[in-house]
Every structure is written in C-alpha cells, then in structure tokens.
Amino acid sequence: MQQFYAHSTDNLDKSDWQSLEEHLAGVASLAAEFASVFGAGEWGRNAGLLHDAGKATSQFVKRLEGSPKRVNHSTYGARQAQQSMGKLGLLLSYVIAGHHGGLPDGGAQETQLHFRLKNDKIPADVTLLSMCKNTPEVQLPFKIARDSAGFSLAFFTRMIFSCLTDADFLDTEAFCSPEKSKERLTPSTERTLTQLKNRLDHHLQGLQIQAKATTVNSIRQNILAQCRSAATLPAGFFSLTVPTGGGKTLSSLSFALDHAVAHGLNRIIYAIPFTSIIEQNAEVFQSILGKENVIEHHCNYKEKDKREDHAYDRKRGLASENWDAPVVVTTNVQFFESLFANKSSRCRKLHNIAHSVIILDEAQAIPADYLEPCLAALRELVEHYHCTVVLCTATQPALDDKSSLRMALPNIQEIIHKPHLLYQQLKRTDVSFIGTLTDECLAQRLNSEKQVLCIVSTKPQARAVFKQLSEQDGVFHLSTNMYPNHRRDVLSTVRKRLKAGKMCRVVSTSLVEAGVDLDFPVVYRAMAGLDSIAQAAGRCNREGLLKQLGKVIVFETEKQPSVPWMKRCITRASETLRALPNADPIGLNAMRRYFELLYDIQELDKKEIMTKLNRPLQSELILPFKEIAEQFKFIEDDNTGVIIETEQEAQKLVQQLRYSEHPRSVLRKLQQYTVSVRSLDFHELLKTGALELIDDQFPLLSNPSAYDERVGLCVDIGDVWNPNDLID
Incomplete structure (x- = not known):
C-alpha cells in the first residue's frame, strides 16, 4: 500500500515527513479534547479524522514533492461526513470543506457547500484510510429550541469548526515549527486559576490593611464581599451594578476567579468596548496576577521596547491566536464578531470560550443594531457551553426586558443586594x-x-x-x-x-x-x-x-x-x-426607563442575522455562514487607516514598511500612529496630494502640515503645504 503524507520537510527520502495517519490521529485527538468541553468529543474526533482524508492520493504526494498542481483535499472528507454520519453529518461537511478557506454558505450556487459536494472534482485514486471508516452517526449533545434551531446549529457548527482548525494549526505547528510549539506549553488551567485566586486574595488583603477608614473604602469592601458571596451561586447570567468609584474592576475579577474555581471553569474573558479601558484593566490585572497570565488582545496593542518584555509579546501573540490563557482581556468587537465569523483565524479561539466566565464591561455599549444576535449568542454560551456571563456597568441596560427584546436574557441575578442604596451612598x-x-x-x-x-x-x-x-x-x-x-x-x-x-x-x-x-x-x-x-x-x-x-x-x-x-x-x-x-437623571430608575424606550424599536437586528439563520430548516441544512460573517460588523468598514509619521518611532517603522517582505507585523506596530478616516475624506486627501501609497496600498500622510499637533488630522488643509516640506 502506498504511503501517504500530510506535511513534508527538505529531506527527499521522506524519512522524517509527517505521515497522513499521524496527522489525522493527532488532530482528531486534540479536536476531540477541545469539543469534549461542551459534550461534543465525538464530533471533534470525526472532524479531525476526515478533514485531510482527501490527501490519501498519489497526486497530493506529488504536490509535496514539488508539483505545482493544486489538489482539492477537503471536499472528499466533507462528502464522507455527509454520507456516513446521518442527517447532521452535513454540519461536519461545512466544517471540513471550510477548514482552510472558511465556512462556506450552504446552497446550490458555485462555491457554496452543496454545489461543491455534488460537483467538485477530486482525484480518482483517493483511498479511504481504515482509520477514517470508523465515523459513526452523530447526535447533538443538547436539545435545541424549534424557533431558534438554525441559530443554534450554526453556532454549534462554528464551535466544532473552531475545535478542528485550532487542532489542525497546533498539530501542524508541532511538526513544522517545534520550537514555536514548545513556547505554548502552559500548566493546567485549574491549577493556574487557583493560584491566581490566591494571588488576588493576597493583594486584596494588602489593600485592606493599607486602606484608610473612610466611608468610600467601607462601601468598596462591602461590594467586594457581596461579589465573593455571589460567586458560589450556580452558573448563569449575573449583573454587577456599581457606580463609578465603587471598585468594580477588582470586585468583578474577584467574583470571576472565585466563581471559576468553585465551578471548575477554564478561564476569565473580559470583553470591553474601548481600548483605553482594556489597557488600564490589563495593566491592573497583570500587576496582580502576573503578566504571563493575562493576555491583552486588541488591534491597538503596542509591543514593548524593553528586552524583558519581548518574551511576553511572543507569548501574547501565540495566545491571542486561540485564547489559550487563564485571563483574556479583549474588545467587544473581537469577542462578538468572532462568534459570527467564518474564517479559521477568527474562529480558532471560539472553543476556548466554552466553560468560561465572561465579563461584559460597560455592557450598555453593545451596538443596538446587533443587540438581538449578540443576546442570542450569550444565551447559547450560557445554556449550551457552560459559561457564566456578568453584565458589569454603572448604567445597567434593560437586557431582561421581555416586552421589547425578543432575545431578552433570562434569570439575571443581581450581585449587589441594594443597588439603589449604593448609588445614593456614592453620589x-x-x-x-x-x-x-x-x-x-x-x-x-x-x-x-x-x-x-x-x-x-x-x-x-x-x-x-x-x-x-x-x-x-x-x-x-x-x-x-x-x-x-x-x-x-x-x-x-x-x-x-x-x-x-x-x-x-x-x-x-x-x-x-x-x-x-x-x-x-x-x-x-x-x-x-x-x-x-x-x-x-x-x-x-x-x-x-x-x-x-x-x-x-x-x-x-x-x-x-x-x-x-x-x-x-x-x-x-x-x-x-x-x-x-x-x-435622578443618571440614577437606576431613569436609566432603566431610558433603555426600555431605547430598545422599543424594530432595528435591534439591522442586518436580519436572526431571520437569515432561523429560516425553516430543510434536510439540506442550508446555513449562510459566509454571508453572516460579512454582514456582522460592529464598525462598518468604509474607513481607511492613514499612517502619521511625526514621531521618530513611526518614522523608523515606515522605513521598515517600505522594504519589508512581511509587512503585517510592522503594520500592527504602526497602528499606534494611524488615524482612521472616512472614505470621502480619504479620497479628498488623495486628490490634494497629501497622501503617499507605500507599495500602492499603505497610506502615509506625506503633507506634515495636514496634521496639527493640537487637534490631529485636518483633512480640510490637506492641500496647504509648508514650503520647507516641499524641499528634499
């Protein structure tokens, strides 16, 4: 029997190439481990066994030997899932067919899943390996509601997709980049969270000893005590309604760690709307829990210059790929858009959200245009993926109001016993x-x-x-x-x-x-x-x-x-x-009434995400993964980032960008020196000659006079130049 391979090295004798069987077994084992967290281990195993089953062909061996001819290896496994795993096997067909290019839309048009399953050409000599024959019919690990069946099935499919793509990345990395793979090795989450809880306890004891005997400090201690007491309650939805100055940052962290340890949860995820808060909170958490235990994941993260910080930056980069860290601090955009994404790079982290405590800081900042699908996703996480969600804010939105919200959150438990009294005390x-x-x-x-x-x-x-x-x-x-x-x-x-x-x-x-x-x-x-x-x-x-x-x-x-x-x-x-x-115009009664009025509108699902996912299901299980991913955008992406090189560091990075073969890492660093402009303003700057397009794609402000040191970018004076800037 011919030997088949998954990955190659430079050795022509193939003695150290990774066999296909080894790769399939490795990915199946990891994917099963990841999916077992939410009761779907068999789904993960089957996805891992079949994802590269189409590589068992002489044509793929020739591809690894240097042939330029591409080989469609994903459709074969997708067909096997459809044929051997019963009615729900099609969900795995989406996962396997999309494990490189992204979850496709279902349908009969070209590039859509059902067209590919019927019409894609695959090599005639593909061999179904014996290990791939044992993929029995699968069942969902939980019951789903009839009126939201499409949403639940799509959500579950993304979760399995996450398990497969992360497992595939990790197994491939272990073979192709073993040194990089070793950097990911971390102690068990359970032990780590217990250790982090002990560190926070020690820190809080120190604060209590040093704190002056003031009314405010007494109130903060009471808030903390109520958070710690509530942590033993069953997992579900909680609200933490604390006004500014009540110390909710450390109190919420205390609840999260106590709750995670008490219920055997795996990590803490803070989703925050503004990078300014992320940077502040991450700095506080890192100083208490240790920098290596807190991953800061957002587009404005600035890599550090100090040598001792380089190791953290490397680890942060790796952990940001799949959120394999005890504490993750990220943006609302990153968190929610990933839950509706279809690309492996965005979905890879999703399985690590299961069995987590999710703190939604400034919960009122969820965009109303996407409120219904966001609430539906939170309900899925709590009801089917063993998560706890905490709505943490001084201005609590009425997310449990069933009169105006079709996807109102059920059974939200308020952590603070008498929030109205607390607001009076901290006025x-x-x-x-x-x-x-x-x-x-x-x-x-x-x-x-x-x-x-x-x-x-x-x-x-x-x-x-x-x-x-x-x-x-x-x-x-x-x-x-x-x-x-x-x-x-x-x-x-x-x-x-x-x-x-x-x-x-x-x-x-x-x-x-x-x-x-x-x-x-x-x-x-x-x-x-x-x-x-x-x-x-x-x-x-x-x-x-x-x-x-x-x-x-x-x-x-x-x-x-x-x-x-x-x-x-x-x-x-x-x-x-x-x-x-x-x-009181900013008190709890007025705030509750305000949000009830605000949410009493039709456009809480502007892109009709829920409608598109919850159409009556047929046996074909047609689900619009790609369409949803393209439409679910908190920030409509008609803006373009313009690089401003007024500072020395920005000037150095721009020089690197000009000659870099791999500009992505340089662009990440340049985000600290970038202003986002609307399409209309961007074209105005281009028209006036105020921009240079590096490599025809990276906009640089070439007219320094258009950036005022007091107010920033001034599009209206883009055509006004300082004569000295025109002299080389």
Missing part, C-alpha cells in the same frame, strides 16, 4: 440641564473654569469649540483625529496637570467617557443618551475629593448630530426626563 455629582449654548457661549463658560472637561458628540464641534478657547498653556483637544499614541501622551499630560492643581481645560469627543481615568471638578456634556451623560459624570469628582458635589452641566447644541442613532438616544433621553421629572 458625587449634581447634574443640571441649561438649554442651548452657542459654541461661543460654551467657550466663554469653559474659559471661566480653572479645570473643566467638555464632551461633545462630533469631531467637528470638538475642533470648533477648542478653537474658541483662550490660546494658553493647559488647553487640550482630544478626538480620534489624533493617532492613539498622540492621544495617550495628551491624556498623560492632562492627568499630571490635574494632580498638580494646574489650569486644565479639555474639549473632547466621547472617547474619554468610559473608563478613562480623569477627575475634573466640572464637566460639560452635550445632550446625549442618559448612559453617555452618566459616563461623562464618571469623569467628575471621580475620587470624591471635593467638599461639595461635582458639577455636571448638560447643554443643547445649536446643530444636532446627524447620525440617526445619536438623535434617537437624545430623543429617548428627553422622553425619559419628561416622564420622570423628579428622578
């Missing part, structure tokens, strides 16, 4: 509404304050108000027209001036609202949703050091925001305030 601000202000009047008010933060809804207004302020030291602007490293430097300067009691006036967009550690005595906020106003209030008297309440002043702008969702938030906030004239 630090007074919110007032003053009507309409022109930009000039607003600037006059800001100029009269020594330390003040003003938050507006749009970048043009932020720039316009900033220009009205007195031109003197201590006046700052913040918006996403500034690249991340620039914003970080400005925030650092602002914090230092606030701490030193120096004059500090800041005009910003909403990027400072959630989780950015600033503490002003006075905050102005343009009218917005009540959750945004509450987040703005969290930047006022944050540490409770003022002798009186901090002042939060809400004003109307002359020109309302044009974005429909912003307008709706403002409308619903106004309706809430009219309905509850005597309520």
Whole structure:
C-alpha cells in the first residue's frame, strides 16, 4: 500500500515527513479534547479524522514533492461526513470543506457547500484510510429550541469548526515549527486559576490593611464581599451594578476567579468596548496576577521596547491566536464578531470560550443594531457551553426586558443586594440641564473654569469649540483625529496637570467617557443618551475629593448630530426626563426607563442575522455562514487607516514598511500612529496630494502640515503645504 503524507520537510527520502495517519490521529485527538468541553468529543474526533482524508492520493504526494498542481483535499472528507454520519453529518461537511478557506454558505450556487459536494472534482485514486471508516452517526449533545434551531446549529457548527482548525494549526505547528510549539506549553488551567485566586486574595488583603477608614473604602469592601458571596451561586447570567468609584474592576475579577474555581471553569474573558479601558484593566490585572497570565488582545496593542518584555509579546501573540490563557482581556468587537465569523483565524479561539466566565464591561455599549444576535449568542454560551456571563456597568441596560427584546436574557441575578442604596451612598455629582449654548457661549463658560472637561458628540464641534478657547498653556483637544499614541501622551499630560492643581481645560469627543481615568471638578456634556451623560459624570469628582458635589452641566447644541442613532438616544433621553421629572437623571430608575424606550424599536437586528439563520430548516441544512460573517460588523468598514509619521518611532517603522517582505507585523506596530478616516475624506486627501501609497496600498500622510499637533488630522488643509516640506 502506498504511503501517504500530510506535511513534508527538505529531506527527499521522506524519512522524517509527517505521515497522513499521524496527522489525522493527532488532530482528531486534540479536536476531540477541545469539543469534549461542551459534550461534543465525538464530533471533534470525526472532524479531525476526515478533514485531510482527501490527501490519501498519489497526486497530493506529488504536490509535496514539488508539483505545482493544486489538489482539492477537503471536499472528499466533507462528502464522507455527509454520507456516513446521518442527517447532521452535513454540519461536519461545512466544517471540513471550510477548514482552510472558511465556512462556506450552504446552497446550490458555485462555491457554496452543496454545489461543491455534488460537483467538485477530486482525484480518482483517493483511498479511504481504515482509520477514517470508523465515523459513526452523530447526535447533538443538547436539545435545541424549534424557533431558534438554525441559530443554534450554526453556532454549534462554528464551535466544532473552531475545535478542528485550532487542532489542525497546533498539530501542524508541532511538526513544522517545534520550537514555536514548545513556547505554548502552559500548566493546567485549574491549577493556574487557583493560584491566581490566591494571588488576588493576597493583594486584596494588602489593600485592606493599607486602606484608610473612610466611608468610600467601607462601601468598596462591602461590594467586594457581596461579589465573593455571589460567586458560589450556580452558573448563569449575573449583573454587577456599581457606580463609578465603587471598585468594580477588582470586585468583578474577584467574583470571576472565585466563581471559576468553585465551578471548575477554564478561564476569565473580559470583553470591553474601548481600548483605553482594556489597557488600564490589563495593566491592573497583570500587576496582580502576573503578566504571563493575562493576555491583552486588541488591534491597538503596542509591543514593548524593553528586552524583558519581548518574551511576553511572543507569548501574547501565540495566545491571542486561540485564547489559550487563564485571563483574556479583549474588545467587544473581537469577542462578538468572532462568534459570527467564518474564517479559521477568527474562529480558532471560539472553543476556548466554552466553560468560561465572561465579563461584559460597560455592557450598555453593545451596538443596538446587533443587540438581538449578540443576546442570542450569550444565551447559547450560557445554556449550551457552560459559561457564566456578568453584565458589569454603572448604567445597567434593560437586557431582561421581555416586552421589547425578543432575545431578552433570562434569570439575571443581581450581585449587589441594594443597588439603589449604593448609588445614593456614592453620589458625587449634581447634574443640571441649561438649554442651548452657542459654541461661543460654551467657550466663554469653559474659559471661566480653572479645570473643566467638555464632551461633545462630533469631531467637528470638538475642533470648533477648542478653537474658541483662550490660546494658553493647559488647553487640550482630544478626538480620534489624533493617532492613539498622540492621544495617550495628551491624556498623560492632562492627568499630571490635574494632580498638580494646574489650569486644565479639555474639549473632547466621547472617547474619554468610559473608563478613562480623569477627575475634573466640572464637566460639560452635550445632550446625549442618559448612559453617555452618566459616563461623562464618571469623569467628575471621580475620587470624591471635593467638599461639595461635582458639577455636571448638560447643554443643547445649536446643530444636532446627524447620525440617526445619536438623535434617537437624545430623543429617548428627553422622553425619559419628561416622564420622570423628579428622578435622578443618571440614577437606576431613569436609566432603566431610558433603555426600555431605547430598545422599543424594530432595528435591534439591522442586518436580519436572526431571520437569515432561523429560516425553516430543510434536510439540506442550508446555513449562510459566509454571508453572516460579512454582514456582522460592529464598525462598518468604509474607513481607511492613514499612517502619521511625526514621531521618530513611526518614522523608523515606515522605513521598515517600505522594504519589508512581511509587512503585517510592522503594520500592527504602526497602528499606534494611524488615524482612521472616512472614505470621502480619504479620497479628498488623495486628490490634494497629501497622501503617499507605500507599495500602492499603505497610506502615509506625506503633507506634515495636514496634521496639527493640537487637534490631529485636518483633512480640510490637506492641500496647504509648508514650503520647507516641499524641499528634499
């Protein structure tokens, strides 16, 4: 019998090539191990055995020997799954057919699964190895509801796809890159989480000994005690409703570790909407739990320059591929988009979400356009994949409101016994509404304050108000027209001036609202949703050091925001305030009413994800994996990143980019020096000659005058050049 191989080396005698049997057995074993976490070990095993079964052909051996002819090796295994595993075998056909190119759409059109199963040509001499013949009929490991059967089957298929692709990557890596594979070796999760719990306990004991006997510290201790007590409750949905200053970061971590250890869960996943909060929380967690135990996964991660940090950066890069770490801190975008993705690179991590504690920090920030599919995914994780989900926020959304949400979360347990009392105890601000202000009047008010933060809804207004302020030291602007490293430097300067009691006036967009550690005595906020106003209030008297309440002043702008969702938030906030004239506008009662009104709309599934997945199921099990992945995007991707090379480090990286054969790693580092611009603005910059396209694909701002050191990128002056910049 001919010997078949999965992977080759440079040795022509094939003595150290990986045999196909070895690879199939290795992948089957790993995939079964991964899938057994949610009761689907046999599914994982079968997927592993069949995924490369089509390589058992002389044509693939010739391919490994150097033949340029490509060999379709995935369709054969997909057909075997369809034919030998019963009605649900088609789900494995999706997984096997897509393990390289991504989960396909079902259907009879070219490139779709059912067309491929019927029409794809495969080598005539493919041999079904004996190990691949033992793939019996499979059954789902749990019951699914009839009205959401399509969604549940698609979700399950992605989970099996994750098990297979991760197992395939890892087994291939162990053969082709053994040194890299060894770097992944980690101790058992159970032992690690127990150790991390002990580290946190030790840290908290130290804080308690050092803490002054103040009212705030007493309240924080009570919140922590309630979190630890609730950790023994059965897994499910929880809410942690704690106002700013209540210490919810460490309290939520304490709940998560205690709960994971008590229930044998595998990891802690923090999903956070803003990278500014991710960086802050990851730094706190790493300082307590050890850097090697906390993986920070987001697009703005900045690799460290210190030699001692290089090992962490390597480990972080590896663990980010599949979230194989005790604690993962990531973005809402990364978390939710991965749950609806179809590519192996995005789905590979999914199986490691099972058996986890998931903390949704700032839970109200889930985009309303995708709220229903997001809630459906959370329900799947809790009901079928043994997860616990914690909704952690100071502005708790009404995600259990069955009157307005078809996918309302069931049986949410509030961790805090009397959250209304807690809000009264930690009240630090007074919110007032003053009507309409022109930009000039607003600037006059800001100029009269020594330390003040003003938050507006749009970048043009932020720039316009900033220009009205007195031109003197201590006046700052913040918006996403500034690249991340620039914003970080400005925030650092602002914090230092606030701490030193120096004059500090800041005009910003909403990027400072959630989780950015600033503490002003006075905050102005343009009218917005009540959750945004509450987040703005969290930047006022944050540490409770003022002798009186901090002042939060809400004003109307002359020109309302044009974005429909912003307008709706403002409308619903106004309706809430009219309905509850005597309520605290950022208190729990007003917030609950606001979210009930906000969610009482049809567009909580703008792309009709639920409709497309829950069509009446036929025996063909036609599921639109690729279509859903392309449509489920929190951020509509019509923006383009423009590199700004004003700093020396950016200039070095740009030089590397010009000559790099593998630009991806350089581009990741350059994200710290990149501004995202709309398609219209990008074409305007191109038209005025302000951009250079490196290798015809990487935009670099070539006109330094178009980037102002105070306000960032100014598209409107892209055609205005400093004469010195035109001289080489």
